[in-house]
Amino acid sequence: MSKNVIFRWSLVAGLAGFIFGFDTVVISGANLPLKSLWHTTPFFHGFFIMSMALWGTLLGSIFGGYPADKLGRKKTLFWIGILFAFSAIGSAIANDPYTFSFFRFIGGIGIGASTVAAPIYISEISTASQRGKLVALYQFNIVFGILVAYLSNYAFDGFDGLNDWRWMLGIMFLPSIVFIFLIIGIPESPRWLITKKNDFIAAKNILIRMGIVNINNEIDLIVKANEKNQLVSITNKFFTNKNKKIIWLAFFIAFFNQFSGINFVLYYAPEIFSRIGMSSKDSLFNSVLLGCDILVFTLLGLYLIDKIGRKKLLLIGSIGYIISLTMIAGCFYGNLNSTLLLFFLLLFIASHSIGQGTVIWVFIAEIFPNSLRATGQSFGASIHWGCAALITLFTPFFFDKKDGLFNANPWFIFCFFSIMMIFQFIWVVNRVSETKGISLEDLESKFVKNNI
Numbered sequence: 054m055s056k057n058v059i060f061r062w063s064l065v066a067g068l069a070g071f072i073f074g075f076d077t078v079v080i081s082g083a084n085l086p087l088k089s090l091w092h093t094t095p096f097f098h099g100f101f102i103m104s105m106a107l108w109g110t111l112l113g114s115i116f117g118g119y120p121a122d123k124l125g126r127k128k129t130l131f132w133i134g135i136l137f138a139f140s141a142i143g144s145a146i147a148n149d150p151y152t153f154s155f156f157r158f159i160g161g162i163g164i165g166a167s168t169v170a171a172p173i174y175i176s177e178i179s180t181a182s183q184r185g186k187l188v189a190l191y192q193f194n195i196v197f198g199i200l201v202a203y204l205s206n207y208a209f210d211g212f213d214g215l216n217d218w219r220w221m222l223g224i225m226f227l228p229s230i231v232f233i234f235l236i237i238g239i240p241e242s243p244r245w246l247i248t249k250k251n252d253f254i255a256a257k258n259i260l261i262r263m264g265i266v267n268i269n270n271e272i273d274l275i276v277k278a279n280e281k282n283q284l285v286s287i288t289n290k291f292f293t294n295k296n297k298k299i300i301w302l303a304f305f306i307a308f309f310n311q312f313s314g315i316n317f318v319l320y321y322a323p324e325i326f327s328r329i330g331m332s333s334k335d336s337l338f339n340s341v342l343l344g345c346d347i348l349v350f351t352l353l354g355l356y357l358i359d360k361i362g363r364k365k366l367l368l369i370g371s372i373g374y375i376i377s378l379t380m381i382a383g384c385f386y387g388n389l390n391s392t393l394l395l396f397f398l399l400l401f402i403a404s405h406s407i408g409q410g411t412v413i414w415v416f417i418a419e420i421f422p423n424s425l426r427a428t429g430q431s432f433g434a435s436i437h438w439g440c441a442a443l444i445t446l447f448t449p450f451f452f453d454k455k456d457g458l459f460n461a462n463p464w465f466i467f468c469f470f471s472i473m474m475i476f477q478f479i480w481v482v483n484r485v486s487e488t489k490g491i492s493l494e495d496l497e498s499k500f501v502k503n504n505i
Contacts, residue, residue: 058262058263058264059178059179059180059183059187059263060187062178062239062240063175063178063179063187063188063190064190065235065236065238065239066126066130066170066171066174066175066191066236066239067171067175067190067191067193067194068194068228068231068232068235069130069133069134069167069170069171069191069194069232070167070171070190070191070192070193070194070195070198071194071195071197071198071201071228071232072134072137072163072164072167072198072225072228072229072232073164073167073168073194073195073198074194074195074196074197074198074199074201074202075198075199075201075202075205075225075228076106076137076140076160076161076164076198076202076225077106077164077195077198077199077202077316077319077320078199078202078203078319078320078322078340078344079202079205079206079221079222079225080102080103080106080157080222080320081202081203081206081319081320081321081322081323081324081340082202082203082205082206082209082210082217082218082221082323082337083218083221083222084102084103084320084321084323084324085323085324085327086215086217086218087102087150087153087218088102090215091149091150093150097150099445099446099447100446101150101151101153101154102150102153102154102157103320103445103446104442104445104446105154105157105158105161106157106158106160106161106164107161107316107438107441107442107445108158108161108442109157109158109159109160109161109162109163109164109165110161110162110164110165110168110438110441110442111161111165111435111438111439111442112161112162112165113161113162113163113164113165113166113167113168113169113438114165114166114168114169114431114434114435114437114438115165115431115435116166116431117129117165117166117167117168117169117170117427117430117431117434118169118427118428118429118430118431119427119431120132120166120170121166121169121170121173121427121430121431122245122249122427122428123249125241125242125245125246125249125250126170126173126174126177126241126242126245127174127236127239127240127241127242129166129169129170130167130170130171130174130236131233131236131237132166133163133166133167133170134163134229134230134232134233134236135163135233136159136160136162136163136166137160137163137225137228137229137232138226138229138230138233139156139159139160140156140157140159140160140161140163140225141160141222141223141224141225141226141229142156142223142226143155143156143159144156144157144160144222144223145219145220145222145223145226146219146223160225165434165435165438168414168430168434168437168438169427169430169431169434171191172188172191172414172415172417172418172430173242173418173426173427173430174242175187175188175190175191175418176188176415176418176419176426176493177242177243177244177245177423177426177493178242178243178244178263181490181491181492181493181495182359182490183359184359184415184419184493185358185359185363185415185489186355186356186358186359188414188415188418188419189351189354189355189358189411189414189415190355191414192351192354192355192410192411192413192414192415193348193351193352193355195410196344196347196348196351196406196410197348198228199319199344199347199348200341200344200345200347200348201344202344203322203337203340203341203343203344204341204344205221205224206221206323206337206340207337207338207340207341209221209224210337240259240262241255241259243255243256243257243259243260243263243275244256244275244423244493246259247272247275247276247279248275248279248423248424253272256272257272260272274492274494275423275494277494278422278423278493278494278497278498279422279423279424291425291428291429291432296425298500299420299421299429299500300429300432301484302416302420302484302485302500303417303420303421303429303432303433303436304432304433304436305477305480305484306367306409306412306413306416306417306433306485307413307417307433307434307436307437307440308436308437308440309409309473309474309476309477309480310409310413310437310440311437311440311441311444312440312444312470312473312474312477313374313378313405313409313470313473313474313477314378314401314444314466314467314470315405315409315410316441316444316445317444317445317466317470318343318398318401318402319343320445322339322340322343323337323340325398325463326339326340326391326395339395342395342399343398343399343402346399346402346403346406347402347405347406347410348406349403349406350402350403350406350407350410351406351407351410351411353406353407354366354406354407354408354410354411354412355411357407357411358411358412358415358489359489359490362487362488362489363412363415363416363485363487363488363489364481364485364486364487366407366408366411366412367408367409367412367477367481367485368408368478368481368482369404369407369408370404370405370407370408370409370410370412371404371408371474371477371478371481372404372478373400373401373403373404373407373408374401374404374405374408374470374471374474374477375471375474375475375478376400376404377397377398377400377401377404378401378467378468378470378471378474379467379468379471380393380397380400381394381397381398381401381467382464382465382467382468382471383464384397385463385464385467386464413433413437416488417429417430417433417434418430419488419493419496420488420496420500422493422497423493423494423497486499486500
């Protein structure tokens with residue numbers, strides 16, 4: 054097995070996550086400047102400015118499985134790169150909130166499709182023993198993109214006066230172009246070639262490049278797994294009793310991921326810090342600390358995911374969530390000092406990064422059978438992004454000084470997120486099965502055939 058070749062291909066596909074992460078939080082630096090520039094209502098700002106990319110992401114995740122199945126994983130990733138580049142330039146030169154929202158929506162479509170195509174591609178070229186680490190490369194790139202976005206926002210603050218936000222958003226064009234050219238150099242997924250195109254010759258050549266020792270045996274395993282799920286493939290049924298176990302697993306891991314409040318914190322980190330008396334520059338600097346925190350604990354999660362497994366990481370993260378979110382709510386409610394709040398925000402980010410952040414895209418990509426993987430990934434990603442969009446939409450109502458709820462103090466929403474994480478802990482304990490070290494074909498038998 055040529056681990057270096059597989060790692061390189063996985064890293065290239067995972068770079069979609071870098072742009073995803075960058076785009077997700079770069080808007081945090083533009084949040085306050087755009088409020089001042091366009092003077093929109095809290096609803097307009099939440100829906101059109103802050104969450105429009107997420108509505109595009111929802112659309113991209115819902116329909117991202119279609120091109121991934123019809124065009125292939127590689128071609129889909131290529132066109133995702135085109136969307137990223139187009140969005141970066143358009144958002145940077147927009148002169149009104151409607152044009153800005155349109156280009157953010159386009160970029161969101163690319164992000165949503167990437168959460169389908171990239172994890173699928175990586176999972177399908179990985180071995181059972183390395184799959185967790187390799188698919189988690191996508192998550193690593195997401196958090197690396199988040200850190201770079203926070204650093205970029207900090208660097209561009211004061212760079213061009215009222216146009217700082219344009220540079221913050223436009224710089225994403227550069228990694229988008231690099232991603233497009235790198236994607237051209239990777240092969241298609243051999244599992245897709247066999248399952249969707251019946252192209253055994255092309256698949257065999259790629260398996261040779263991967264260094265597979267017993268190629269015929271590998272192909273036989275894929276074919277037999279497809280035959281077991283033939284009825285579902287022919288009738289194109291997804292929401293069936295046979296698939297209910299994996300559907301609910303994908304639903305809840307995506308649902309709880311966003312109802313931890315992670316996007317709430319990432320999108321509004323500078324504003325959260327500004328509410329406790331920090332200057333704009335200090336707020337952006339502390340956002341960088343959050344980005345560093347994400348990176349460090351995602352690396353730790355990446356190291357542990359194939360050692361202790363997905364379930365244990367989710368449990369560790371859940372406990373950290375409950376403690377940190379409860380204390381953050383207490384800090385806001387009691388108007389406690391900023392140092393204490395920063396500490397618990399860092400604990401919250403660490404808990405997410407080592408748990409849900411590391412596990413979610415790995416878990417969804419591996420629990421669905423080959424013939425349903427793109428559809429299943431789309432389903433899980435759409436739940437994830439739908440919840441993210443709703444949370445981001447309603448956030449301004451907690452912050453707006455004039456119309457905000459609870460006197461514009463966000464203690465209540467952090468308390469709500471803490472309660473949701475108690476439910477996640479109970480769900481993980483009672484419903485989540487371990488998947489580490491099991492081949493995709495064996496997982497198909499475990500989840501679909503036996504429905505356990």
